[in-house]
Amino acid sequence: MDKRAQILLKTLVEHYISDGQPIGSRTLLQHSGLDVSPATIRNVMSDLEQLGFIASPHTSAGRIPTQKGYRLFVDSLLTVKPLDSQIVHQLKSGLTSPNPSELITNAADMLSQLTQFAGVVMTPKHKRIAFKHLEFLTLSDKRILVIIVTSDGNVQNRIILTEKAFSTSELTQAGNYFNAHFSGHTFEEVKQKLHAELQQMQNDMNQLMSAALEASSKKGDEDGVVIAGERNLLQVDDLSTNVASLRKLFEIFERRTSLMQLLDNSQRADGIQIFIGGESGYLPLDECSMITAPYEADGQVVGTLGVIGPTRMAYERVIPIVDITAKLLSNALSSN
Numbered sequence: 281m282d283k284r285a286q287i288l289l290k291t292l293v294e295h296y297i298s299d300g301q302p303i304g305s306r307t308l309l310q311h312s313g314l315d316v317s318p319a320t321i322r323n324v325m326s327d328l329e330q331l332g333f334i335a336s337p338h339t340s341a342g343r344i345p346t347q348k349g350y351r352l353f354v355d356s357l358l359t360v361k362p363l364d365s366q367i368v369h370q371l372k373s374g375l376t377s378p379n380p381s382e383l384i385t386n387a388a389d390m391l392s393q394l395t396q397f398a399g400v401v402m403t404p405k406h407k408r409i410a411f412k413h414l415e416f417l418t419l420s421d422k423r424i425l426v427i428i429v430t431s432d433g434n435v436q437n438r439i440i441l442t443e444k445a446f447s448t449s450e451l452t453q454a455g456n457y458f459n460a461h462f463s464g465h466t467f468e469e470v471k472q473k474l475h476a477e478l479q480q481m482q483n484d485m486n487q488l489m490s491a492a493l494e495a496s497s498k499k500g501d502e503d504g505v506v507i508a509g510e511r512n513l514l515q516v517d518d519l520s521t522n523v524a525s526l527r528k529l530f531e532i533f534e535r536r537t538s539l540m541q542l543l544d545n546s547q548r549a550d551g552i553q554i555f556i557g558g559e560s561g562y563l564p565l566d567e568c569s570m571i572t573a574p575y576e577a578d579g580q581v582v583g584t585l586g587v588i589g590p591t592r593m594a595y596e597r598v599i600p601i602v603d604i605t606a607k608l609l610s611n612a613l614s615s616n
Contacts, residue, residue, distance in 0.1 A: 281331075281352075285324050287312055289333055290357040293345045297592050300518070302342025347557040347591065350569070354554050354595055363600045367394060371605055375612045384506050387585055387609045392509025394601050397516075397589030401506045401609075410466045414458045416451035424451065431464070510588075518567065518590040552603055557591055567591060571598055573606035577613040585609065 281289075291312045292303045305321040314321075325343060328334045333349035336342070345353065374390045377383050384401050391399025410431040417425040422442050429435055446454075555570040572586030585606055587598055 284314060284316070285328060286357060287314060288321065288324050289328055289345075289349060290353060292334060292343060293349060293353045293357070296344050297594055300592060302337055302344050304342040307342075347559070350556045350591055351559070354556065358595055358599075360599055361596045363604055367601070368604060370394070371601075371608050375605075375608045377612075380613060383609060383612050384583075385508075387605055388506040388508035391585065391587050391601065391605055392512060395587050395589060395593075395598050396509070396512050397587050397593065397598075398510040398513055399508045399585070399587055401585040402583045403506060410464050410469075411458075411462055413463065415455045416446075418446070418448060418451060421445040513568075513589070516590045518592050552599060553586075554595070554599070569593055569595075571595070571602045573602050575606045575613070576610040579614075582613070 288308055291308055295303050295307060295311065305318050305325060308321050308325070309316075309318055312321075325334065328349075329336065329343065332346055333352060334343040335346050337344055371390055371394075374386045375383055377386060381403075384403055388399040388401045391397075391401075393399075411428065412431050413429040415427045417427065419425050422445055424440050424442060424446065426440055427435065551573065553572045555572075557567065557569065567590065568588055569591045570586055570588045572584050574581045574584050576582060585602065587602055589598070
């Protein structure tokens with residue numbers, strides 16, 4: 281793409297984000313700063329449409345950016361604006377609590393308030409918590425409820441599926457075995473012990489214990505995300521007119537599992553990550569963008585935070601808000 285086409289695409293995306301209306305060639309001619317004829321602009325727009333960067337909605341003469349157009353804009357054409365000092369001060373003031381849980385909740389609230397979208401924070405994973413007690417309860421032939429009590433008093437309720445049905449006495453025996461051999465050990469120690477004892481246990485018992493350990497090791501999958509301001513998305517014109525998309529979007533907030541996976545993948549990457557539309561791999565987010573950043577405690581990445589909003593969002597403003605919030609939350613957690 282030549283420089284002229286880049287300028288026109290950048291102008292189109294910026295004006296569409298601002299106004300939400302299809303952009304015509306006359307508007308581009310007025311705001312692009314290019315000294316070209318209207319015919320030249322129409323030709324370039326036609327080329328951009330053929331390349332898949334813009335599209336013509338319905339019978340409108342104007343164009344709007346596609347997901348591919350947003351991606352090029354974010355990767356190559358976006359000019360990120362520095363945050364206003366007042367916003368930075370507001371973030372610092374909201375992230376001063378000595379309580380880590382309150383800090384995380386405040387971070388989600390601040391992201392939501394400042395962007396008017398949904399703020400999400402994946403809470404830190406506790407890898408060194410030890411088991412205190414475990415109990416198996418039958419729900420149906422092959423569905424079992426596992427109740428796990430950890431040394432810090434936290435109670436986990438997990439449902440596991442098994443390939444065969446277990447009797448009540450077998451489940452009681454399994455629970456007794458687990459409590460007798462693994463109580464007081466961390467997740468990592470249990471994994472090591474379980475692996476060493478796999479050859480000595482009966483095959484059916486091995487399967488049950490492994491499934492229980494797999495369920496318990498996903499500590500926080502359902503409750504490990506703090507979300508604030510999801511109702512803000514109801515006020516976004518691009519989303520509020522599509523009831524089906526909204527219903528799917530709120531399903532993601534209810535389930536939280538898919539969201540956890542997406543945030544967890546982001547945590548493994550460095551710096552800001554931007555998922556536009558279907559790039560996330562989750563259909564409920566098809567008409568949304570998600571901007572995430574990992575946060576740390578004492579130099580170690582422990583979680584991810586971010587903002588979910590429409591693809592037509594002010595990326596140049598939201599990106600630094602997410603970035604600074606992650607840095608300030610990292611500083612606050614490290615200080616604590």
